Amino acid sequence: TSWDDTAARMMAAIEQVIARKAPGGEPEHYDYLVVGAGFAGAVMAERLAADGGKRVLVIDRRPHIAGNAYDVEDAAGLLIHQYGPHIFHTNSGEVFDYLSRFTAWRPYEHRVLAEVRGQQVPIPINRTTLNALFDAELTSDEEAAAFLAARAEPVEQVRTSADVVISAVGQELYKLFFRGYTRKQWGLDPSELDKAVTARVPTRTNTDDRYFTDTYQAMPAAGYTAMFAAMLDHPNITVRTGVDFAEVRDSVSYDQLVYTGPIDEYFDHCHGKLPYRSLRFEHRTLDEEQHQPVAVVNYPDELVPYTRVTEYKHLTGQSGPVTSVTFEYPADAGDPYYPIPRPENQALFKRYEALALAEPNVVFVGRLATYRYYNMDQVVGQALATYRRLKARDEASLLA
Ligand code: FAD
Known part of the structure; x- marks a missing residue:
C-alpha cells in the first residue's frame, strides 16, 4: 500500500x-x-x-x-x-x-555521523572515523586498537565522565567528540559528571558503523x-x-x-x-530532497548551538521533493x-x-x-x- x-x-x-x-x-x-x-x-x-x-x-x-x-x-x-x-x-x-x-x-539500522573539523565521520568512533580524521590508514582491528591505546591517557583514579573518556581514548578525541557535546547536552562539564554517566566509551576497532548492535x-x-x-x-x-x-x-x-x-x-x-534537563525542538521542512546522508548528524562543536539534526525520511523510507528535519537545542527549562x-x-x-x-x-x-x-x-x-x-x-x- x-x-x-x-x-x-x-x-x-x-x-x-x-x-x-x-x-x-x-x-x-x-x-x-x-x-x-x-x-x-x-x-x-x-x-x-x-x-x-x-x-x-x-x-x-x-x-x-x-x-x-x-x-x-x-x-x-x-x-x-x-x-x-x-x-x-x-x-x-x-x-x-x-x-x-x-x-x-x-x-x-541506525547510523549516526558526527560533524568534526568540517567532516562527517561515524560515531561511535570506529576505524573509519580514525582513518578519516588522522589519515591513519589503519587496515585491521589490531592496528586500530594499537592506535587508540597509544592515545589513551591513563588517569590515576577514574572519578568523572571526563576521566572515563580520557583514559580510554585520550584528550584529543575527548575534546573533539565528547566535551562540547556533553557541555551542551547537560549544561555541565564532563569533569562535573559522575563516572557512572559514561561507564564505557563505545569505541570500535572494526568498521561497523551501526549505532546499535541489538538483535x-x-x-x-x-x-x-x-x-x-x-x-x-x-x-x-x-x-x-x-x-x-x-x-x-x-x-x-x-x-x-x-x-x-x-x-x-x-x-x-x-x-x-526532581531536576530534569530539557530540549527545544525546531521542526523544519527544507526545500531539498535530502539534507544529510543518515538519519542523525551530531554536532559536538560548542560553537554550534544545537546538538543534533534528524532527517526523518531515513527512518520512514518516505520520498518526495522536500525533506523534514528537527534541530535539537538542549535547555534547562521545559518538558522533563x-x-x-x-x-x-x-x-x-x-x-x-x-x-x-x-x-x-x-x-x-x-x-x-x-x-x-x-x-x-x-x-x-x-x-x-x-x-x-x-x-x-x-x-x-x-x-x-
Ligand atoms: P512518556 O512517553 O513520557 O509518557 C508519559 C505520559 O504521561 C506523557 O504523555 C505525559 O503527558 C503523561 N502525563 C504525565 N503526567 C500526567 C498527568 N498529571 N495527567 C495526565 N497525563 C500525564 N528511547 C528509545 O528506545 N530509542 C530512542 O531513540 C529514544 N530517543 C529518545 C529521544 C529523546 C529526545 C527522549 C527525551 C527520549 C528518547 N527515548 C528513546 C526514550 C523514550 O522516549 C522513553 O523510553 C519513553 O517515552 C518512555 O515512556 P513512558 O510511558 O515512561 O513516558
Missing part, C-alpha cells in the same frame, strides 16, 4: 480510539485509571484490558496518545517525531514479540502513533487526551491507579522538585526529558519512592514515575513485568 493509504488508515484508527466513549455515558466506574498514554501507560492498559478483562480509563494531558514517542504527519506529508527521533532497538525477544502484535516493522532493530511500519492506536483499540479501554490527572482525580470513579507521570508532582513536590544523573537527585528520588511504596492501590510505572532514563524497550519490559506482578497479586488475593 502507498504511504498515503497507510497514513489515512492510521488517522482513522487514532480518531476511532480517541472518540470511543462508554455506551452508558457518564458517570461510570473503572477498575483502573491509567495516567499517561506513553509506552508505560499503553502497555499497562492493554494488558489490564485484554489479558485481565479490566475496564480501563486512560488519560493524557497532552492532546495525543503515544507519549514522547508520538509521531505525526507534518504539513509536507512527512512523518516526523514531535519529541525528537525515536529509534527502536532491543535484545528482548519478549518485548519485540509483544509489540509485533500491534505493528508491522520496517527494517532499519532487533526496526521502526514501526506506519509509525509509533499508529502502533499505540492499535494497542489501545480494545472495547474495555476508554482514552481521553487533553485531560490532566488533577482535573479528574476526585471526579472519576476507579479502584486502582496506574500512574506514569512525574513522581514528585504526584506528591505535590513535597520534598522539592533527562533526569540529571547526580547522587543528590537520586537521593531525593528515593524519598519520593518511599512515599510511593506506602501509597495504597497505586502503581508507579515508566520513566517519569521512576526518575530513570529508560529506552522504549526497557519501559515496555518494566510495564509487562509490573502487570505480571499485579496479576499474581490479584490471583493470590482471590485464593486467600
Whole structure:
C-alpha cells in the first residue's frame, strides 16, 4: 500500500480510539485509571484490558496518545517525531514479540555521523572515523586498537565522565567528540559528571558503523502513533487526551491507579522538585530532497548551538521533493526529558519512592514515575513485568 493509504488508515484508527466513549455515558466506574498514554501507560492498559478483562480509563494531558514517542504527519506529508527521533532497538525477544502484535516493522539500522573539523565521520568512533580524521590508514582491528591505546591517557583514579573518556581514548578525541557535546547536552562539564554517566566509551576497532548492535532493530511500519492506536483499540479501554490527572482525580470513579507521570508532582513536590534537563525542538521542512546522508548528524562543536539534526525520511523510507528535519537545542527549562544523573537527585528520588511504596492501590510505572532514563524497550519490559506482578497479586488475593 502507498504511504498515503497507510497514513489515512492510521488517522482513522487514532480518531476511532480517541472518540470511543462508554455506551452508558457518564458517570461510570473503572477498575483502573491509567495516567499517561506513553509506552508505560499503553502497555499497562492493554494488558489490564485484554489479558485481565479490566475496564480501563486512560488519560493524557497532552492532546495525543503515544507519549514522547508520538509521531505525526507534518504539513509536507512527512512523518516526523514531535519529541525528537525515536529509534527502536532491543535484545528482548519478549518485548519485540509483544509489540509485533500491534505493528508491522520496517527494517532499519541506525547510523549516526558526527560533524568534526568540517567532516562527517561515524560515531561511535570506529576505524573509519580514525582513518578519516588522522589519515591513519589503519587496515585491521589490531592496528586500530594499537592506535587508540597509544592515545589513551591513563588517569590515576577514574572519578568523572571526563576521566572515563580520557583514559580510554585520550584528550584529543575527548575534546573533539565528547566535551562540547556533553557541555551542551547537560549544561555541565564532563569533569562535573559522575563516572557512572559514561561507564564505557563505545569505541570500535572494526568498521561497523551501526549505532546499535541489538538483535532487533526496526521502526514501526506506519509509525509509533499508529502502533499505540492499535494497542489501545480494545472495547474495555476508554482514552481521553487533553485531560490532566488533577482535573479528574476526585471526579472519576476507579479502584486502582496506574500512574506514569512525574513522581514528585504526584506528591505535590513535597520534598522539592526532581531536576530534569530539557530540549527545544525546531521542526523544519527544507526545500531539498535530502539534507544529510543518515538519519542523525551530531554536532559536538560548542560553537554550534544545537546538538543534533534528524532527517526523518531515513527512518520512514518516505520520498518526495522536500525533506523534514528537527534541530535539537538542549535547555534547562521545559518538558522533563533527562533526569540529571547526580547522587543528590537520586537521593531525593528515593524519598519520593518511599512515599510511593506506602501509597495504597497505586502503581508507579515508566520513566517519569521512576526518575530513570529508560529506552522504549526497557519501559515496555518494566510495564509487562509490573502487570505480571499485579496479576499474581490479584490471583493470590482471590485464593486467600
Ligand atoms: P512518556 O512517553 O513520557 O509518557 C508519559 C505520559 O504521561 C506523557 O504523555 C505525559 O503527558 C503523561 N502525563 C504525565 N503526567 C500526567 C498527568 N498529571 N495527567 C495526565 N497525563 C500525564 N528511547 C528509545 O528506545 N530509542 C530512542 O531513540 C529514544 N530517543 C529518545 C529521544 C529523546 C529526545 C527522549 C527525551 C527520549 C528518547 N527515548 C528513546 C526514550 C523514550 O522516549 C522513553 O523510553 C519513553 O517515552 C518512555 O515512556 P513512558 O510511558 O515512561 O513516558
